[in-house]
Amino acid sequence: MTSGNSSDTSVKHLSHSPIQQLGIKIVVRYGRFLGLLKDDSDQELSVLLMRCERFMKQQQTTISSSLCCQQGGYVGHDWFASTAFLIMSGDGERTIKFLQQFSSLLTSAFLWLPRLHSSIHLSVESAESGIHPVYSCTAYYIEMLLKSEVPLVFSAFRMSGFTPSQICQHWLAQCFWNYLNWTEIGHYIAICIILGPDYQVYMCIALLKHLQQEILHHMQTQDLQVFLKEEAIHGFHVSSYLEFMGNLEHSYRTTILTEMKNIKS
Structure with a gap:
């Protein structure tokens, strides 16, 4: 450039x-x-x-x-x-x-979405499909980890008729604009650059865990999708969930990071 x-x-x-x-x-x-x-x-x-x-x-x-x-x-x-x-x-x-x-950096492939649009850095099949690695990789592991780590939230999504990855893709595509305050947006970018791109997955799991009570409530009132798309995320601080995300890294990093590094294959 x-x-x-x-x-x-x-x-x-x-x-x-x-x-x-x-x-x-x-x-x-x-x-x-x-x-x-x-x-x-x-x-x-x-x-x-x-x-x-x-x-x-x-x-x-x-x-x-x-x-x-x-x-x-x-x-x-x-x-x-x-x-x-x-x-x-x-x-x-x-x-x-x-x-x-x-x-x-590998992290740019996941944080900077336009970076890999029809890119030479993807396999021909991936480039032609229009499916970004945030969708094919990050979203897949969000589903997998949520089911294991925050099962009540995972079940709430299933009962509401849509997937947590749909919401997370929406958040990530906007770099959390309109959802997190400016300080936390900066912290999100910082942890992914410093600690690794797999923290994009852990960040989404931490957010959904933070929202558990609201998610369960809005599942019952049948407006969960509207709530998650239209409401800001209040009271979330990356610093409060660093230990939680560190534990996720310990358990899942080898698998997730390996998959992220193989996006061209």
């Missing part, structure tokens, strides 16, 4: 989709609310996202697929790059340098 004014100039003629434009407005508004961004951050973020998109396209493979989501670039807003932009207080160059280094 190149940096410098020349690359800024070369992407300014490109345009964002309506979804991306809306995403930029949300990010800048939130960044101003947090006191992290200045009033003129819209253009800086716009250029950053264009440069990220161009970087992704350089690593996309040519695939034959009739799926609409596989025609062109990643469909949706890049919430991870936007989160990095806020962490860097709106400094586009610092964000680019971070993303460039971050992209070499």
Whole structure:
């Protein structure tokens, strides 16, 4: 991923989709609310996202697929790059340098969803299917661990007619925006980078464990899916669940991390 004014100039003629434009407005508004961004951050973020998109396209493979989501670039807003932009207080160059280094880590495959869209780093079958490793790998182990570690919550989902992985995929695709407060979003990214990508799975299990009483209540009132998709997660602190997640790591890391490393096969 190149940096410098020349690359800024070369992407300014490109345009964002309506979804991306809306995403930029949300990010800048939130960044101003947090006191992290200045009033003129819209253009800086716009250029950053264009440069990220161009970087992704350089690593996309040519695939034959009739799926609409596989025609062109990643469909949706890049919430991870936007989160990095806020962490860097709106400094586009610092964000680019971070993303460039971050992209070499296995963790980037799971935290930065657009990173592996139709990517050369996936098997041909995976790239053509449009099934991201967060769905095929992370979601699978969320189901497996939840059934074993928090069985009441697992049963509540079954009785409600949908899966916990559906909700977790929704959370992860948005990098927990609209669900966790800013501090905990930062902690989520930090533990996955420092402790390993398998902590993405443990984080979701910890969140569902934290929400157990609410989940059981909303199962009975038959509005569980609405509750989990529309309500923020209150009172959750990563620090309070580090021991719990560490125990999950001790029990499951070998299996999960091996699977994550094999996403190309």
